[in-house]
Amino acid sequence: MRRLALAAALIVAGTAFAQERAIPLEKLRSGYTFLGDDLRSLQDDDFANPGLLWVSRGEKLWSEPAGRTKQSCASCHQDARSTMRGVAARYPKIDAESGRLLDLEGRINLCRARRMGAEPFKYESEALLALTAYVARQSKGMPTDVSIRGAARPRFDAGEKAYHLRRGQMNLSCAHCHEANWGKRLLSETISQGHPNGYPVYRMEWQTLGSLERRLRACLSGIRAEMLPYGSPEYLDLELYLAWRAQGLPIETPGVRR
Amino acid sequence: MKRRAFLAGLGGLALAGAALAQESLDPRAAAVAKGAPVRKGRVKVTLPQLADNGNSVPIRITVDSPMTATDHVKSIHLYSERNPVSNMANFYLGPRAGRAEIDSRVRLAGSQKVTAVAALSDGTFWYDTASIVVTLSACLDES
Amino acid sequence: MPARIQIAPKAKAGEIIEIRVLIQHPMETGYRQDDVGHPIKRNVINLLSCRYNGVEVFRAELSSGIAANPYLQFYTVAETSGEIEFTWIDDEGNQGSERQSIEVSA
Numbered sequence: 001m002r003r004l005a006l007a008a009a010l011i012v013a014g015t016a017f018a019q020e021r022a023i024p025l026e027k028l029r030s031g032y033t034f035l036g037d038d039l040r041s042l043q044d045d046d047f048a049n050p051g052l053l054w055v056s057r058g059e060k061l062w063s064e065p066a067g068r069t070k071q072s073c074a075s076c077h078q079d080a081r082s083t084m085r086g087v088a089a090r091y092p093k094i095d096a097e098s099g100r101l102l103d104l105e106g107r108i109n110l111c112r113a114r115r116m117g118a119e120p121f122k123y124e125s126e127a128l129l130a131l132t133a134y135v136a137r138q139s140k141g142m143p144t145d146v147s148i149r150g151a152a153r154p155r156f157d158a159g160e161k162a163y164h165l166r167r168g169q170m171n172l173s174c175a176h177c178h179e180a181n182w183g184k185r186l187l188s189e190t191i192s193q194g195h196p197n198g199y200p201v202y203r204m205e206w207q208t209l210g211s212l213e214r215r216l217r218a219c220l221s222g223i224r225a226e227m228l229p230y231g232s233p234e235y236l237d238l239e240l241y242l243a244w245r246a247q248g249l250p251i252e253t254p255g256v257r258r
Numbered sequence: 259m260k261r262r263a264f265l266a267g268l269g270g271l272a273l274a275g276a277a278l279a280q281e282s283l284d285p286r287a288a289a290v291a292k293g294a295p296v297r298k299g300r301v302k303v304t305l306p307q308l309a310d311n312g313n314s315v316p317i318r319i320t321v322d323s324p325m326t327a328t329d330h331v332k333s334i335h336l337y338s339e340r341n342p343v344s345n346m347a348n349f350y351l352g353p354r355a356g357r358a359e360i361d362s363r364v365r366l367a368g369s370q371k372v373t374a375v376a377a378l379s380d381g382t383f384w385y386d387t388a389s390i391v392v393t394l395s396a397c398l399d400e401s
Numbered sequence: 402m403p404a405r406i407q408i409a410p411k412a413k414a415g416e417i418i419e420i421r422v423l424i425q426h427p428m429e430t431g432y433r434q435d436d437v438g439h440p441i442k443r444n445v446i447n448l449l450s451c452r453y454n455g456v457e458v459f460r461a462e463l464s465s466g467i468a469a470n471p472y473l474q475f476y477t478v479a480e481t482s483g484e485i486e487f488t489w490i491d492d493e494g495n496q497g498s499e500r501q502s503i504e505v506s507a
Contacts, residue, residue, distance in 0.1 A: 038316055041316075042316075048421065048423055050425075050469075053403050053404075053470060057403050204314060204394075207313055207314075314469070315468070338466055345464060346464055346467060347467055350459065355478070360475050361473070361474035362467060362468075363467070363468040363471070363472050364466055365428075365465065
């Protein structure tokens with residue numbers, strides 16, 4: 001009887017934490033693998049990757065004092081190359097103090113408000129892109145590894161729902177392209193699995209660096225759905241789901257994509 | 259009489275042949291030489307066969323030249339067959355360059371030929387042309 | 402205008418050295434439209450000059466056919482120690498510059 005109870009308990013525990021993956025971990029492919037030789041070489045070029053212009057700028061901003069307290073990121077975090085190592089790989093994450101789910105951009109702005117008494121940077125501003133790219137770059141090569149336990153769980157569940165929700169004039173969900181049809185062609189492009197591990201990314205279509213939220217908005221626009229405003233909690237839910245979905249993929253910031 | 263006509267005819271063919279070779283060179287690129295002949299050779303334009311994205315395509319232009327004070331490349335002029343602006347760039351070198359080789363990234367509005375004309379210190383002009391297939395065009399496929 | 406340059410900090414006299422430059426600039430073609438359909442005005446870096454101890458060793462006239470965030474790689478002969486300086490200007494008159502020292506041994 002006890003053995004049965006134990007087995008039952010284990011099964012329940014197992015299903016509570018086990019999460020089915022549409023694309024199993026061993027079949028995950030970064031957007032990098034969907035690029036041609038030329039753009040892959042560009043991403044790998046430690047000088048000419050255009051995203052590095054923002055990383056260089058972020059490095060300068062890291063030491064720039066700002067706000068009421070006239071402190072810089074470096075005042076608390078010293079050398080980003082060691083203190084920020086691994087950080088991007090674990091985001092989005094719940095902020096213990098406020099309970100908010102934050103992506104890197106949100107975390108940077110929260111630090112600015114809370115610790116520096118400084119105005120938050122606007123979404124897609126040069127400064128926010130630069131700092132986000134600089135911080136994420138410190139995790140280059142490290143595997144994506146976000147937590148969906150505790151307070152993150154309901155946000156993860158909402159993100160999973162959002163991923164599978166049909167929307168827009170085309171009545172498509174993210175899953176229709178990136179789960180059911182990745183690897184197949186859409187016009188002249190091959191559909192990728194839609195992972196976030198290269199972000200912020202230098203996108204050829206934008207001819208500049210852009211955030212993951214910008215890319216999600218572009219997807220929504222592409223399926224003729226309403227684009228939610230920057231900073232909407234739905235984007236954060238989706239970003240968390242996407243990061244979980246990409247578990248193990250190496251951070252590539254700044255990635256180069258089409 | 260017949261032999262002279264025959265020889266004149268041959269001469270005509272040779273001229274026509276030379277004109278045809280010039281014809282394959284984009285006249286806008288040829289204009290760099292201001293009427294002087296532009297010969298194929300010594301210049302090499304390297305482009306991928308297929309562009310990942312027309313917004314940024316890697317290009318390399320090399321000119322076979324010793325780059326000495328008396329024998330060097332003065333300038334290289336880059337022309338696009340189909341872009342809205344055909345003269346893409348002009349590069350000015352000289353003996354201090356050491357090597358006549360330039361890498362850059364260009365925008366290409368559709369599949370086309372790209373031509374580089376080099377002006378040498380001895381007053382001669384040389385060119386090369388490379389073809390590329392571009393599926394996602396710059397300037398045209400914008401969002 | 403943020404820019405990155407890559408030049409070997411040390412070279413031997415007479416050595417042909419590689420110079421790479423990457424400049425942040427949209428190289429706006431004038432053919433794009435904003436999200437309400439208004440054309441975005443053309444603005445490209447039209448002139449870039451590289452001076453080695455004050456002497457121009459390379460010059461580029463650029464147009465909209467050069468990709469955004471322009472990248473160039475070219476060569477120069479290492480002669481004497483000193484400074485290699487880049488200057489550039491765009492259609493609207495904005496100027497930029499970047500420099501790096503080079504140590505040249507005999």
